[in-house]
Amino acid sequence: MMNFQALIGVVVGGVIALASAWGLERCRQAREARNLAMAFRGEIVALREIVKRRGYLKNLTDTIEAIKRTSQPRILHIPVRRQYFNVFDKNVDKIGMLNAPLPELLATFYIQANAALEDMESIREGIFSGDLQSLAGVYESLHALLADTLSLGDQIIAEIPRQYS
Secondary structure, three states: OHHHHHHHHHHHHHHHHHHHHHHHHHHHHHHHHHHHHHHHHHHHHHHHHHHHHOOHHHHHHHHHHHHHHHOOOOOOOOOOOOOOOHHHHHHHHHHHHOOOOHHHHHHHHHHHHHHHHHHHHHHHHOOOOOOHHHHHHHHHHHHHHHHHHHHHHHHHHHHHHHHHO
16 A cells, blocks of 8 residues: 555656746746747838838829829949848747747748848849839839838737737
8 A cells, every 4th residue: 555655656756847837838938939029020120110210101102193294214222231120030940839820920021021022132232223114013022022021010010919818
């Protein structure tokens, strides 16, 4: 009878130890996911503010209108000299630990933002140097892409506190 009681004590102690370790690991993972989500939120807030303060959408609208009004080519130079996606680049392998729909929204946001930067670089390099209608179309597409990306960013910014507050 004594051995059975000792065995029960060992099993109960082991279960308690495993449950404690599991609980601590879950808390650590939840804290890490929250911190990661908040870092993404901070980066997206900063990117949104940069686009708004620098007036990129207004400049695109003005450029489109000027091309259509004057029938003259107009090149909008938006230089990008820095890497603005540091949080994403350093943590892309961890977005799967975030709650849905954040991984999908984040991937979409950053792919679209990279495409917008690529378009700006192509415009600056003169790759889109066709007729006026084509040039206006490129600017209109870029405007739509930036507006959609900002809207997606707003959705992410609102979603993160709902999931991680």
